[in-house]
Structures are given as C-alpha cells and as structure tokens.
Amino acid sequence: MVTYQLRTPISEEDGRKLKVNDTVYLSGTVVTARDQAHRRALEFRKESKSLPVNLEGLAVFHCGPVVEKRQGNWVAVAAGPTTSTRMEAFEGEFIEAFKPRVIIGKGGMGKRTSDSMKKYGSVYCAFTGGAAVLAAQSIRRVVEVQWLDLGLPEAMWVFEVEKFGPLTVAIDACGNNLFADVSEMVERNRIQIYDKLGCS
Amino acid sequence: MKQKIGLLESVAFSLIRQAVIYLPDDVKDSLKKACAEETSESGKRQLRTILANVALAERKQVPICQDTGTFSFYIKAGTQAENLGLVEEALVEATKKATLEIPLRPNAVDPFTQKNSGDNTGRFIPRVHWEIVDGDCLEITVMAKGGGSENASAVGLLVPSDGMKGLKRFVVDAVIKAGSQPCPPTILGVAVGGGADIAIDLAKKALLQPLDKPNPDLEIGGLERELLEAANMTGIGPMGLGGKTTVLGVHVDYAFRHPASYPVAVAFSCWASRRASARIHADGKVEYLTHKPQGGT
Ligand code: SF4
DSSP states (O other): OOEEEEESSOOHHHHHHOOTTOEEEEEEEEEEOOHHHHHHHHHHHHTTOOOSSOOTTOEEEOOOOEEEEETTEEEEEEOOOOBGGGGHHHHHHHHHHHOOSEEEEBSOOOHHHHHHHHHHTOEEEEOOTTOHHHHHHHEEEEEEEEOGGGOTTTSEEEEEEEEEEEEEEEEOTTSOBHHHHHHHHHHHHHHHHHHHHTOO | OHHHHHHHHHHHHHHHHHHHHSOOHHHHHHHHHHHHHOOOHHHHHHHHHHHHHHHHHHHHTOOSSSOOOEEEEEEEEETTOSOGGGHHHHHHHHHHHHHHHTTOOOOOBOTTTOOBOSSSOBTTBSEEEEEEESSSOEEEEEEEEOHHHHTTOEEEEEOGGGHHHHHHHHHHHHHHHHTTTTOSSEEEEEEESSOHHHHHHHHHHHTTSOTTOOOSSHHHHHHHHHHHHHHHTSOOOGGGSSOSOSEEEEEEEEOOOOTTOEEEEEEEEOSSOEEEEEEEOTTSOEEESSSOTTSOO
C-alpha cells in the first residue's frame, strides 16, 4: 500500500504503477460525467466530433455536484461520488475513445471497464460515498461547465482540484479489482452466515 | 392563522436544515466507535474520511452529502392540537424554501415526463405520515433519504412455513445484494408481517430509532443483535471495500399478518442517516428533540 500525490495529466507509465489498495491524492483537472454525459460523449465519437474538453490523462469523476453561482462564478458546494455501476455500460468504450487515466466514483465497476483499463493503463479509484463536503473543499476552482442543457448534475463540470482524496485504487491496470475480490469473499461468507443463523 | 402557519413552516425549515447538516449524536458516536474498532486498513480509511466530512459539514454549515435526498415527514398530532389542516401546506412550503436557501439538490422528478420540479416537491413528495395521539402538542420528524440507500430497499413475500429462518435469510441476502450501493456502514430497518405496504412502511419508520435504543422486547432485541452480527460477518465493510463494519445497527418492528402471507421488508439508511424532530406545544413553545435549536447536536 503506497500513497501517491499525482498531478494531471498522468502518463500511462504512472497509471500502470498504481496498484489496488494504494492511496492517491490528486491535483489538477477533474471532469465530472454521469450517465448522460457518457452517452453524449460516445455519440460525439460516433459522429467523429471532438469533445469540448480533451480528457487524455485527466480524471473523470462520477459526480452530480451541488453548485451555486456566487457573484457570477460557479462554486461547488458538495461534490461526492455517485454509484459507478450506472456507467459500466459506457466506460470501456469511453476509456478507449478519450483515454482518461483515472475514473473516480463509488461502488466499483465491472469486467468490461477493467479490461479497457488494462489496455490503456488507466485505474478506477473509489472515493468515500457521501463525503461531499471534503471533496468540495479540495475543489479550488470551477474552470468551466459544458453541456449544461443536460441539467446541473448531469453537465460536464471541469474542476481544478488540489489534493483531492484520499482515493483508494480499486481497479488497477493489471486487472485487479478490489470490489470483485470483496464480492468473492462475501459469497464465501454467505454460506457461513446461513449456517450460523440456522437458515441454510 | 398566518402566524400559526409561519411557526409550522419555520420549525419544519429548521428541522430540514438540522437534518441535512448535522448527524444525530447516536450516529456520530457509532461511526467513531466503528472507526476505532475497524481492522481493515481500507475500511478504516473510509470511516476516517466519513468522520472528517461530518465535522467539516458542521463547521461550514453545509449539507453532509450532495444527495440531500427526498423528504418524509412523520407527524404525531395531538387530538387537541390546533391548525392541523395547515400542516401539510407548511411542510411543502418549508421544503421549497429549504431547497432554495440551504441549498438542497432538487430531487423530485415526474416519472412520466422525467421533469424535475426543481424544488423537491411534487405529487406525494414530501410524503407526510400521520399518527393521532393524546394531548395538544404537534410533533414533527423529518427524514431525508438519498437514492443510494433507497434503491437497496427490499420487500419479500415469503412462505409462512419458513418463518424466522426465512426472515433471517432474506435480510442477509438483502445486505449482500445491496453491497456497496447504499454507502455502508448502513442502518437497517426490518419489519415482518402485515401486507407488503405495512412491512415497508414500518421498516422505513424503524430507521428513525436512535442507535443506542434497542427494542425493549427481549426477543426482538435479540433478533436485532443477531441480524447485526450476521450482517457484519459478510465482510462488505465501509463503502464495500472490505471490513467488519457493514451495518451500524438494526431496528426490528412487526405487524400481525394474514395466515397465508409472511411479508418481510428491509429498509436501508446510509451512514448519512439524516433525521430531526421537534415538538410544538399548544402555547407555541418549540422543543427541539434531536438537535439544539441553532442546528448543532
Ligand atoms: S447513499 Fe447516502 S451517503 Fe451515499 S451518496 Fe446517497 S445520500 Fe450520500
């Protein structure tokens, strides 16, 4: 278990160094994307249009923030992660298309994403669900917002962050998946629990 | 009349504000204890982050989590209490005001048009549950519940002959199926009996019980402990990253059932278990039951 301080853009080489259970504090550019932003980004790809933000080497955050406009500027008030499984249908192709180095969310992701991460040297990091104020505190500035027509939570927010974390590497580029490991262990425990409760 | 609705509205507003910003003491204490006792490194890190976030939310007076949830109100209305006809209107107004001023994330969407009302209100939202009691007081409790934990809710219409065995298995299965989704460590409300509607209603309402108040009935209290232990044997851990803290507490309630039915319901609250209560006396005096009036616990 190693603790890393990383700054975007993160190279593929650095991405491949990260192993599950490592801790990361991230500085630089983080871009939010939920279901709808993922869907639209992939449509853009199909039409060979480029995205409003070049994501290569950056971090994509599964997050629908609470934002407020103060004196004409956007401020992120709360920005915790949302459940990443909803993006599983898109993420593999998304990584292939736009090469973000880090995906941040909660709850973990599946095989298709993990395969893509292996190929492109990207990782998935879990941030504590609900720790929205802590996340917002590390957001120094809202750089820009794209696709506001999707609604505030679904839009693409570009944040400049300083020491965003602690993030836990949960899927690495070697194909390890912490959430899959926990699930396997839980399945083994299930039988023991049934036995103990006398309900097997 | 105007004055009365003003009082109701301002109390409801304060309750929403208290609930979304300040965790009740029993939940905070339980999280601290879990953090001290957690043996998994990644689990401990999650709990530390949670506690840091709770403290920061208090200091900055902003909502603990960006998903400020949808609101349910539980009302205990004294038979002699006045202006009961104004209560629901006041709760709706308070919700709108809170959405704008705290601010809260607008979380009320029309299921047909997918349009977000923008103010956390809409048909049956916020939901108001009424109970008529003796006396002249009005007690208001608010529960704010996020989507992550709500989506893990489970209702099963089990085979009556499976009885308690079936119930225990159903609860364990629900916890495992929910996995990391409801932001563990969670609190479980479990109810058995009734029809499906009674069971889920009681299970959700059970989430209002403080963690340090087990059911006084010995048998039910024992079942609560047994289910808590079983849930924590899963190894899901804080945020599903592994560990021994998956559930902080279990509250069980029950209703009588039809001979042919054995409904069991499980409601989840994420660690951000947000609730607040106040009692309004007939003379207009307000007594905050879960938090200090300014907001802090
Ligand atoms: S489950 Fe609870 S803590 Fe997690 S994101 Fe939803 S409201 Fe926040």
